[in-house]
Amino acid sequence: MEELNELLQQRRAKVKSYQDAGVNPFANDFVVNHNAQQVLEAHTDDDKETLEEVEATYRIGGRIMARRDFGKAAFLQLQDGSGRIQVYVALNQVGEEAFENFKKLDIGDIIGVSGSPFRTKTDELSVRAAEIRLLTKSLLPLPEKWHGLTDVEIRYRQRYLDLIVNPDVRAVFRKRSQIVSLLREYMLASDYLEVETPMMHQIAGGATAKPFVTHHNTLKMDLFLRIAPELYLKRLVVGGFDRVFEINRNFRNEGISIQHNPEFTMMEFYRAYATYSDLMYFTEELICHLASKVCGSLVIPYGEKEVDLTPPWDRLTLKESIVKYGTADMPVLEDRDQSFAYAQTLGLALDSNIGHGKLLAEIFDEVVEPKLWQPTFITEYPTEISPLSRKNDQNPEVVDRFELFIVGRELANAFSELNNPLDQKERFLQQLEEKAAGDEEAHGMDEDYIRALEYGLPPTAGEGIGIDRLVMLLTNSASIRDVILFPQLRPEIS
RNA sequence: GGGCCGGUAGCUCAGUUGGCAGAGCAUCUGACUUUUAAUCAGAUGGUCGUGGGUUCGAUUCCCCCCCGGCUCACCA
Numbered sequence: 001m002e003e004l005n006e007l008l009q010q011r012r013a014k015v016k017s018y019q020d021a022g023v024n025p026f027a028n029d030f031v032v033n034h035n036a037q038q039v040l041e042a043h044t045d046d047d048k049e050t051l052e053e054v055e056a057t058y059r060i061g062g063r064i065m066a067r068r069d070f071g072k073a074a075f076l077q078l079q080d081g082s083g084r085i086q087v088y089v090a091l092n093q094v095g096e097e098a099f100e101n102f103k104k105l106d107i108g109d110i111i112g113v114s115g116s117p118f119r120t121k122t123d124e125l126s127v128r129a130a131e132i133r134l135l136t137k138s139l140l141p142l143p144e145k146w147h148g149l150t151d152v153e154i155r156y157r158q159r160y161l162d163l164i165v166n167p168d169v170r171a172v173f174r175k176r177s178q179i180v181s182l183l184r185e186y187m188l189a190s191d192y193l194e195v196e197t198p199m200m201h202q203i204a205g206g207a208t209a210k211p212f213v214t215h216h217n218t219l220k221m222d223l224f225l226r227i228a229p230e231l232y233l234k235r236l237v238v239g240g241f242d243r244v245f246e247i248n249r250n251f252r253n254e255g256i257s258i259q260h261n262p263e264f265t266m267m268e269f270y271r272a273y274a275t276y277s278d279l280m281y282f283t284e285e286l287i288c289h290l291a292s293k294v295c296g297s298l299v300i301p302y303g304e305k306e307v308d309l310t311p312p313w314d315r316l317t318l319k320e321s322i323v324k325y326g327t328a329d330m331p332v333l334e335d336r337d338q339s340f341a342y343a344q345t346l347g348l349a350l351d352s353n354i355g356h357g358k359l360l361a362e363i364f365d366e367v368v369e370p371k372l373w374q375p376t377f378i379t380e381y382p383t384e385i386s387p388l389s390r391k392n393d394q395n396p397e398v399v400d401r402f403e404l405f406i407v408g409r410e411l412a413n414a415f416s417e418l419n420n421p422l423d424q425k426e427r428f429l430q431q432l433e434e435k436a437a438g439d440e441e442a443h444g445m446d447e448d449y450i451r452a453l454e455y456g457l458p459p460t461a462g463e464g465i466g467i468d469r470l471v472m473l474l475t476n477s478a479s480i481r482d483v484i485l486f487p488q489l490r491p492e493i494s
Numbered sequence: 495g496g497g498c499c500g501g502u503a504g505c506u507c508a509g510u511u512g513g514c515a516g517a518g519c520a521u522c523u524g525a526c527u528u529u530u531a532a533u534c535a536g537a538u539g540g541u542c543g544u545g546g547g548u549u550c551g552a553u554u555c556c557c558c559c560c561c562g563g564c565u566c567a568c569c570a
Contacts, residue, residue: 073527144505153562
């Protein structure tokens with residue numbers, strides 16, 4: 001048996017002492033009929049005298065977060081899923097036996113209380129306990145009441161504890177849930193069909209990223225956790241579902257940072273008979289809808305600054321943005337070798353064979369992306385780095401694609417879909433060449449996807465929105481780990 | 495993976511120019527029937543992240559490692 005420190009021994013001893021006294025320390029027979037918020041709301045307008053006349057009995061359940069004792073009476077702070085309420089416990093109200101059991105309760109214990117509302121001397125609406133019972137004995141002490149829990153490692157590893165003691169954290173995850181609900185509502189109202197496509201792929205497609213590999217024993221084959229649902233969703237558009245969306249996890253075997261978690265949530269959606277341009281308007285409306293519902297304003301704080309989401313958002317081509325935020329002129333960017341020379345002046349370490357398109361993307365990442373604080377659509381991405389996007393009719397060097405940047409981060413990526421199977425096959429072949437040349441993230445050939453396109457994908461536009469980053473923006477969170485309940489960490493050392 | 499910073503009581507943190515390890519809260523004992531970080535009196539609680547090295551002696555100095563944060567690289 002492991003050695004327990006004093007605090008833990010004391011709590012285990014209390015379990016035994018309750019059992020010896022015939023009290024079940026893990027009871028499940030207390031009926032709760034109200035929560036803290038309901039009780040508080042029911043009597044917000046009742047003053048002290050009015051409340052004396054009120055004959056109501058509430059049965060509430062929750063965790064003891066604080067207690068202040070006075071010998072034969074005490075105040076408790078009871079916390080449940082809705083908030084906190086003060087409970088007053090007095091010997092002459094609950095009786096001697098119950099009061100003895102009450103005295104052994106610890107902060108962290110979960111109790112049931114029945115009683116009536118009243119206001120204290122300081123006018124705080126409270127519940128005067130007629131009955132108070134232990135429902136779940138807590139064996140581990142909670143963090144300190146004043147400073148709470150700040151150690152981020154414990155907060156992430158033991159999120160349950162973080163949620164118990166940090167109301168701000170609870171608020172962020174409630175908002176996350178609200179955002180996802182609103183998104184779903186909005187998409188359904190816009191006539192999109194919600195679907196679920198495979199998480200385990202035989203070919204890791206739809207994005208450029210390193211996949212996680214897993215293995216199916218019976219089929220005796222390796223599978224990839226999906227890096228994107230894109231190719232499956234477009235198969236569904238081929239199948240006749242003109243508007244589809246999926247909100248689900250993607251897995252990418254890349255670095256971890258304040259804006260990257262190995263598994264992250266993406267909403268991807270596809271709309272037939274639309275263009276990437278249509279999606280820019282849709283994206284503005286969608287995100288503004290969410291911001292006004294969740295934040296109550298289109299001007300929202302982020303870090304030390306503000307973000308103004310009021311449409312219309314800035315639109316720049318990739319090259320225009322480099323001219324605006326960098327130090328190169330348009331003619332330099334039009335020329336591959338001059339662009340390369342410019343990139344070198346930025347200190348970028350580049351393969352000397354790098355293509356013009358990749359070069360521009362590298363330059364953009366370096367000089368533009370961090371500066372796009374206010375919402376900005378960047379368009380005219382190089383075809384070279386967009387193997388699934390439709391080439392622009394006027395200039396086949398670029399595709400009909402945009403990415404949305406807010407607070408210096410990519411939030412969404414969208415394009416008119418490449419629906420010409422012959423072109424798509426060529427692009428895949430090009431990707432295979434790059435893979436052979438050592439690009440681990442180059443796209444693999446997906447013959448069945450080509451076959452689907454051969455049956456005919458209507459002209460379609462599609463988009464992916466990073467939900468974690470969207471939640472970060474709308475909850476003013478600095479790290480993706482603050483909006484993912486259980487972020488990935490190394491194993492805990494025992 | 496590289497750089498920087500951190501890991502001391504259940505929690506939040508001090509501290510030791512190398513010599514028995516400190517506070518507040520929590521906990522325990524006692525007092526108190528209207529508190530709001532309640533108050534008052536007393537008490538308990540530590541392999542100072544792990545493993546080595548130097549030293550009469552290491553939590554402190556040195557080295558390896560582990561875990562975390564930020565950052566760079568990669569990416570969304």
